[in-house]
Amino acid sequence: MAILEVENVHTYYGHIHALKGLSLTVEQGEIVTLIGANGAGKTTTLNTISGLLRPREGRIRLRGEDLTTIPPHEIVARGVVQVPEGRRVFARLTVQENLEMGAYVQKDSRRVREGIERVFTLFPRLKERRQQLAGTLSGGEQQMLAMGRALMAQPKVLLLDEPSMGLAPVLVDSIFATIKRLNDDGATILLVEQNARMALQIAHRGYVLQTGEVVLSDTGENLRQNEMVRKAYLGIQ
Amino acid sequence: MYTSLTEKLIDWSIALYLWGFRIIVVLIVVIGTVLTLIGGKYNSQQWIDFVVFGIAQGSIYALIALGYTMVYGILRMINFAHGEIFMSGAFSAYFVASALEQSGFLDQNPLVALVLIMLVAMAASTGIALLVERVAYRPLRQAPRLVPLISAIGASFFLQYTFRGLFGPGVYAYPVVELLQGEWTFFGINILKAQVVVTIAAVLMMLGLYTIVMRTKIGKAMRAVSEDKATAALMGINVDRVIVTTFALGAAMAGVAGVLYALVFRQVNFFMGFVPGIKAFTSAVLGGVGNIPGAMLGGLFLGIFESLGPALFLESLGIVAPYQLKDAIAFTMLVLVLIFRPSGILGEKLTAKKA
Numbered sequence: 001m002a003i004l005e006v007e008n009v010h011t012y013y014g015h016i017h018a019l020k021g022l023s024l025t026v027e028q029g030e031i032v033t034l035i036g037a038n039g040a041g042k043t044t045t046l047n048t049i050s051g052l053l054r055p056r057e058g059r060i061r062l063r064g065e066d067l068t069t070i071p072p073h074e075i076v077a078r079g080v081v082q083v084p085e086g087r088r089v090f091a092r093l094t095v096q097e098n099l100e101m102g103a104y105v106q107k108d109s110r111r112v113r114e115g116i117e118r119v120f121t122l123f124p125r126l127k128e129r130r131q132q133l134a135g136t137l138s139g140g141e142q143q144m145l146a147m148g149r150a151l152m153a154q155p156k157v158l159l160l161d162e163p164s165m166g167l168a169p170v171l172v173d174s175i176f177a178t179i180k181r182l183n184d185d186g187a188t189i190l191l192v193e194q195n196a197r198m199a200l201q202i203a204h205r206g207y208v209l210q211t212g213e214v215v216l217s218d219t220g221e222n223l224r225q226n227e228m229v230r231k232a233y234l235g236i237q
Numbered sequence: 238m239y240t241s242l243t244e245k246l247i248d249w250s251i252a253l254y255l256w257g258f259r260i261i262v263v264l265i266v267v268i269g270t271v272l273t274l275i276g277g278k279y280n281s282q283q284w285i286d287f288v289v290f291g292i293a294q295g296s297i298y299a300l301i302a303l304g305y306t307m308v309y310g311i312l313r314m315i316n317f318a319h320g321e322i323f324m325s326g327a328f329s330a331y332f333v334a335s336a337l338e339q340s341g342f343l344d345q346n347p348l349v350a351l352v353l354i355m356l357v358a359m360a361a362s363t364g365i366a367l368l369v370e371r372v373a374y375r376p377l378r379q380a381p382r383l384v385p386l387i388s389a390i391g392a393s394f395f396l397q398y399t400f401r402g403l404f405g406p407g408v409y410a411y412p413v414v415e416l417l418q419g420e421w422t423f424f425g426i427n428i429l430k431a432q433v434v435v436t437i438a439a440v441l442m443m444l445g446l447y448t449i450v451m452r453t454k455i456g457k458a459m460r461a462v463s464e465d466k467a468t469a470a471l472m473g474i475n476v477d478r479v480i481v482t483t484f485a486l487g488a489a490m491a492g493v494a495g496v497l498y499a500l501v502f503r504q505v506n507f508f509m510g511f512v513p514g515i516k517a518f519t520s521a522v523l524g525g526v527g528n529i530p531g532a533m534l535g536g537l538f539l540g541i542f543e544s545l546g547p548a549l550f551l552e553s554l555g556i557v558a559p560y561q562l563k564d565a566i567a568f569t570m571l572v573l574v575l576i577f578r579p580s581g582i583l584g585e586k587l588t589a590k591k592a
Binding site: 050051052071072073076077081082084088090091092093097100101102104105149150153 | 454457458460461464465467468469470471472473474475476
């Protein structure tokens with residue numbers, strides 16, 4: 001059984017029909033990517049899974065348990081954690097406090113400390129800056145912090161929304177290497193990216209979204225070879 | 238960018254008006270102060286009395302202002318019912334205080350009794366604040382910003398007239414605590430005991446609150462929610478619970494402030510929350526609304542300024558009843574701050590995201 005199942009989901013912003021019967025699945029240990037143009041519904045999909053938006057129809061299940069009517073903070077407690085678009089670190093909290101907020105659902109303070117140490121092993125830069133306000137970090141460091149913060153909740157499924165957005169190319173490589181590494185360590189990841197080229201290189205499978213619908217789904221490898229994907233999203237003639 | 242002549246004229250006249258306003262205010266303060274100091278009408282003990290009273294009064298404003306500023310920080314909403322939350326605390330504690338006085342407990346164990354009175358005030362204020370949040374604000378959380386503001390004004394009137402209906406429009410005399418009567422002498426300066434105790438109690442409460450906000454898990458969550466509610470929810474923070482906690486903490490501070498106010502002025506009345514509420518709101522704006530140290534500073538500043546102001550610069554200008562202008566001074570301050578530093582003393586510039 002898939003760890004995360006999205007089934008025939010319809011989400012609206014007021015009268016705007018943003019997701020039109022979207023379905024997808026993520027298996028344990030996979031990286032699955034959603035690619036598509038601006039406004040295709042990628043972020044909407046993640047926010048619907050996270051419970052920030054409520055679907056009018058359809059079901060979202062985590063290992064068979066229905067998440068559709070559960071509030072966002074309880075979805076986090078069940079193990080679906082999102083790194084939002086634009087990083088959204090708490091600028092006026094220190095690096096350490098941001099990580100503590102990521103572990104908000106964790107009651108055991110010893111586990112919180114262990115989690116912080118794990119994040120610092122993954123991102124040594126954050127350790128140097130642990131008492132600094134997050135707002136003073138560079139874009140790349142903020143992305144590390146945002147990912148580290150999400151890892152603090154010990155996610156079963158990690159939702160990443162545009163992790164490479166606004167970063168210098170060298171940082172983009174390092175972020176994707178980190179995603180790959182997290183996955184090698186066993187993390188299940190649903191990745192939304194504008195940078196389809198990079199995303200399809202590390203993804204096991206991918207879905208192509210257009211105006212709120214899945215128009216194509218295949219393995220990462222096959223999508224990279226696909227004529228339509230090459231033209232529309234990889235910029236290859 | 239192209240600006241027409243009329244637009245320039247308008248800009249200039251606004252600038253001229255603002256500068257005129259600045260100059261007039263500064264002249265009044267400077268001339269008044271100089272005349273007073275030359276006249277030597279008050280001796281140093283009297284000046285100290287003004288300042289000490291100002292500090293006591295100001296620390297009460299500061300305690301109330303915390304509630305305004307914390308709720309604003311989290312919901313970007315002015316809780317106009319907060320003055321009534323303060324009144325509810327003082328009023329409820331009155332009944333306990335007079336019962337304790339009649340039984341003689343207040344005179345036998347004044348400290349225990351005072352703590353008891355404060356706990357009752359905190360409980361009453363918190364209970365009423367949570368009720369108001371649940372009934373009048375939470376259902377309107379997604380509504381345009383004007384809507385909860387109107388609801389807050391409604392809640393404010395509702396509480397005032399509920400207390401008036403239940404207990405009448407009269408003034409109830411607060412029991413006198415013998416322990417707080419008289420003066421203490423420090424280094425040859427006489428200071429009213431009540432004012433010392435009020436100031437110390439208020440400062441302790443503020444330190445406690447500041448520690449909660451800066452050090453505890455729920456305090457950090459409050460700061461996280463005030464920055465970004467959606468992301469806080471994505472981190473597993475129960476945003477509604479954090480909002481409720483914010484209201485509860487602010488209300489507990491207002492409850493204590495209510496008792497302290499009653500200790501200084503020795504009376505309660507259904508309308509007593511209105512003016513201190515507005516003054517505390519002014520303090521919050523003075524300090525930079527949303528900023529906790531700012532609210533404390535703003536409260537103290539306003540308290541001292543309005544206590545000192547009439548004697549310092551109004552009396553010598555030949556104003557007949559300068560002490561009646563206390564409130565006018567407070568609100569002139571508000572207008573001045575709004576004109577010249579809209580973000581307050583410690584406030585940051587409002588960015589487009591926050592405004």
